[in-house]
Amino acid sequence: MLYLDVILNVPVNQAFTYSYVPPESAKTENKPEAGKRAEVRFGNRNMTGFITGVHETLPPSCPVDASKIRPVKRIVDAEPLLTEELFAIARWMADYYLCTLGETVSAMLPSGRRETNAGGFSFDSEIPFAQAHELSQEQRDAVDGILTHNTSRAQFHYLYGPTGSGKTEVFLQAAERTLAQGKGVIYLVPEIGLTTQVIQAVVRRFGNTAAVLHSGLTPSQKLSEWRRIMHREARVVIGARSAVFAPVPDLGLLIIDEEHDGSYKSGTTPRYHARQVAMFRCSRLGIPLVMGSATPSVESWHLIQTHGLAGHTLTRRLAGGTMPLISCVDLTKCEMSGCCLSDQLTGEIRTTLAAKKQVILFLNRRGFTHFFRCASCGYEMTCKNCSVPMTYHKNENRLRCHYCGWSAVPPESCPKCGSLDIGYSGFGTEYIEAETAAKFPNARIIRVDTDALTKKGELEEKLDSFRRGDYDIMLGTQMVAKGLNFPNLQLVGVVLADTGLHLPDFRAAERTFALITQVAGRAGRFFPDGRVIVQTYSPTREPIAYACAGNVNGFYEYELKQRELLGFPPFSRLVRLVFRSADNNDASGTAEAAAGLLRNARGKIKNAGDVEIMGPAECPVAKISQNYRWQILLRGPDIKPLQEMARTLLFGYSHPQSVYIECDVDPVSLL
Structure with a gap:
């Protein structure tokens, strides 16, 4: 008998021990190995987790007797999905973004049970391969600067230039030169559906050696692409935020196009930013990361000015155009x-x-129109589930909430005062x-x-x-x-x-x-x-x-x-804690109690004396999908004390089950 450490996508910060009895015929069963998935019984439901360790004896850390250990139902994979490099990224994410290892691993990997032969991208063999364009001197200098390894310079690069200045061609030729060295490339774009021209450019240039990871793929198709990448059949991976986790062997270059875009930040646990994950991954491997945009994020612009990023600039439009x-x-x-x-x-x-x-x-x-308003009493119709105004859609003749999707037929009179003097504005x-x-x-x-x-x-x-x-x-x-x-x-x-x-x-x-x-x-x-x-x-x-x-x-x-005047990033660091519940008193009361706990913790944590505890206060959007929302904002010059204070709350505070606490490290929105 073997004992397996299995992590699950649950907000419990530990691995769970399960037993495994090898079958009589080993040919019919996948062997347990770290990085493979295992189907287990957790509570009263079946779940798929990831094996992190295999032991011949019961681990000393297991808190229950061997007789109470549940058996693994089956080993899902024939070969591991998680490499040691990806495990290292997952552990860093769990520590940095204050979530569990199971939550980070589940966000990284495809969820398909079995693979499919349906390709992730339909490549038309009749489309001619695009040849590399002749580069301008500025573009050549940028490619050389990005790929020339200099230990005295940062491995993080930023390509800045106006729209239409040829940043994509710089990225593509940097990728070509990386491939020529036998290395792989990851190319991140904000949203697959909105960047089809960039994807087409990559596929035209690299053909079937390119893999496209996007939300339109079924879980089984994603798993198939994942395997294709692991087996070196695809050496250039292009995709949205989660493609930063692609298991590219011998990764040599990571590209983030339109770096400023907010979609690189995840809105669900783990609330990671692809830029930060990319920086960690590239630092660990000692390879270049290049980001680019015509409108860099304020943080990136500041890093360029203070030499935290090596800046490369394109100054003019190509293709015969000028700035409008x-x-x-x-x-x-x-x-x-x-x-x-x-x-x-x-x-x-x-x-x-x-x-x-x-x-x-x-x-x-x-x-x-944007608002339904009564001219007599000033009433504005808001969503019954959210504290936001309803938007009128004439084609449907319905008022609709753009947060939760609830809709209603427009009333013929004011629901508050009964006046017929109603209308729309905006x-x-x-x-x-x-x-x-x-x-x-x-x-x-x-x-x-x-x-x-x-x-x-x-x-x-x-x-x-x-x-x-x-x-x-x-x-x-x-x-x-x-x-x-x-x-x-x-x-x-x-x-x-x-x-x-x-x-x-x-x-x-x-x-x-x-x-x-x-x-x-x-x-x-x-x-x-x-x-x-x-x-x-x-x-x-x-x-x-x-x-x-x-x-x-x-x-x-x-x-x-x-x-700098107001004390916001990049001149400070933030951690946002949101308390949401169907009961407003539960949400506000838990937030008040949490603020007291945080104030007590501040005096016990190293270098936390400068941390501001702002709130609790109602979120600007105070209610979404029938959940009331209150927030506390932690602000300070360094991220470590903020994380330690939030960790004390998340993993050491027993709060009502009716309240869910969201933790967002380095938030990009405070709404």
Whole structure:
């Protein structure tokens, strides 16, 4: 008999011991080894865990008698899924992000029970392999700088350049040179569905040696791709956040495209950031990590300036394009041609269409209108499950919550006072679509947001049809701001730049600047007269003013001064604790008790004297999916004392079972 240490995806910080009796015919059974999955009985349910140790005798750490040890039901895998390197990453993540080893391993690996022959990416052999482009001198210098190993310089690199400056080609040629040395490559992109052009470029360049990991794969397909990577059949892995865990043998280069994007941070346990995991993995292996963006995160910009990252800069657009001319329209002063399109924007659209060019209209707000409001008593209809306003969707004639999905038929009178003087205010992409169609009846219009995408593959179809010229105007949310090239696109209109500016989050300015800059970068990539119109009620606010002026350095200098003044990252570190419960008193009471425990712990933990305990307070979004939310924010100059204080709470505090505590180390949002 053998005894197996098995970790499970449960919030209990320990391995569990199970027994294993080898069958009489060893050929019919997979042998237990560290890194393989095992199916076990846990409580009253079957679960699949991962073997971390195999013992011939009962481990001394096992707290129960051998007679009470449950047997393993079966060994799932013929060969281990977890390498020692991945185990090391999992252990670091569990320690850094304050969760269990079982939770980290479960987040890293595919969940398929059996493999399938269905490939992860359908590669068309008729598509010609793309040849490497001739690099500019700036691009050659960047590739050389990234791959030239110098022990006196950081192994972390940042490629900064405006949209359309050729960053992708630098990444691809750095990958080619890495492959030529017999090493593997991981290429991270923010969201697979929104970066199809980058994926196509990788697959065209590397063919069947590329593996694509994305959420559209079934668990069995993911497992099949995982095996293909482990067996060296695929040497370039491209994928979203979780591809940072790909089991690439002899990894030689890790690339993070659009590094600023918030989707690199996981919203569920373990709440890891792919950038931090990549830094740990590359440091451990002694290999280069290169990140890139036209709008770096404020933390990365600060690291470039302080030489924590080796910076490489591309200064000009390729493909014949120049940076577009950006005009700012003050909505408090201008003439409006309808509810949401200024006369200036309307005129530019008309001129662009007459020249047989294309237009993108961007608004980061879905739906038809944003608020249902009573003019008599001021009542605003909010979701019954969440503390957020309902959004009206005219096509469905329903009010819908964009947090939990609950919907309702619009009332005919005010639910509070009974008045018939009710209506809607604000506008979303559906409203823009209706108004644009009324103004330009002959224009072919397409809308791209999550409400308009109902079928698998529909996003790619719509983007391809716009690229082919089947449509004249594309309306969309942030989906149209990421990594897209449209050869005939001349005009970008930002219908309202203020939508995220006033959120109670210290990153609101950074996100607003990045979104305007990124969507503006879609215009005029292939010809010299691209134009951008930015409509705003806040033309003098720094994120909007700097974005409209194209003054990247000015914005980061301003934002870093604000962060330093207010004590936010990169000049401090944060840990966020959220207490959520269906009972508001339970959530608030537990948060109050936790704050007291944290204050007591502060005096006992080394270097914790400077830690601020902010709160408890209601979260800005105080209720989501029937759960009330309270938060405590730990802030200090170093992350270690914050983690130790939070660890004391998470693993040493018995709180009511009705309350769930979320722990977010280095949060990217405080909403």
